[in-house]
Amino acid sequence: MHTTRTHAFRLKPGEDLRLGIQKFVKEENxxxxxxxxxxxxxxxxxIRFANQPNNAVGTGHFEIVSLTGTVSVNGSHLHLSISDSTGKTIGGHLSEGNIIYTTAEIVITSSNQLVF
Known part of the structure; x- marks a missing residue:
C-alpha cells in the first residue's frame, strides 16, 4: 500500500543546513x-550557481526564502534561495557550508513506494 509521511524538524544556530537535512534523512531512513x-x-x-565550477560564498544575515528539492539516503538534490537585508535574492544548488543563524524549520514528505 502506498503511503506518505510528513516529517517536521528544526535545525539550531550553528548547524549546517545541508548536513542537518542529510542527518535527519539518514536517521529516518x-x-x-x-x-x-x-x-x-x-x-x-x-551556493553553486548554474554551470559554475566554484560556489558563491558570503557571510552576514540572510533569510531563507525557499528550499526545494528531493532527499534520499542515496543522495539529495536541493536548491536554495536566500535574501539579504536589502532584499537582494540569490539562489542555486545547496552545498555544505550554509550555517543556521536563528533556526531552520523544515517539513519533508516521504513516500514508501518510491526510491530516489
Whole structure:
C-alpha cells in the first residue's frame, strides 16, 4: 500500500543546513522524499550557481526564502534561495557550508513506494 509521511524538524544556530537535512534523512531512513517548506535564516551561505565550477560564498544575515528539492539516503538534490537585508535574492544548488543563524524549520514528505 502506498503511503506518505510528513516529517517536521528544526535545525539550531550553528548547524549546517545541508548536513542537518542529510542527518535527519539518514536517521529516518528516507529513500524518497521532497522538501515541502523551509523557513529560517543563515549567517553563512555556500551556493553553486548554474554551470559554475566554484560556489558563491558570503557571510552576514540572510533569510531563507525557499528550499526545494528531493532527499534520499542515496543522495539529495536541493536548491536554495536566500535574501539579504536589502532584499537582494540569490539562489542555486545547496552545498555544505550554509550555517543556521536563528533556526531552520523544515517539513519533508516521504513516500514508501518510491526510491530516489
Amino acid at each position: 528516507i529513500e524518497a522524499g521532497w522538501i515541502n517548506t523551509c523557513v529560517g535564516s543563515l549567517t553563512t551561505y555556500s
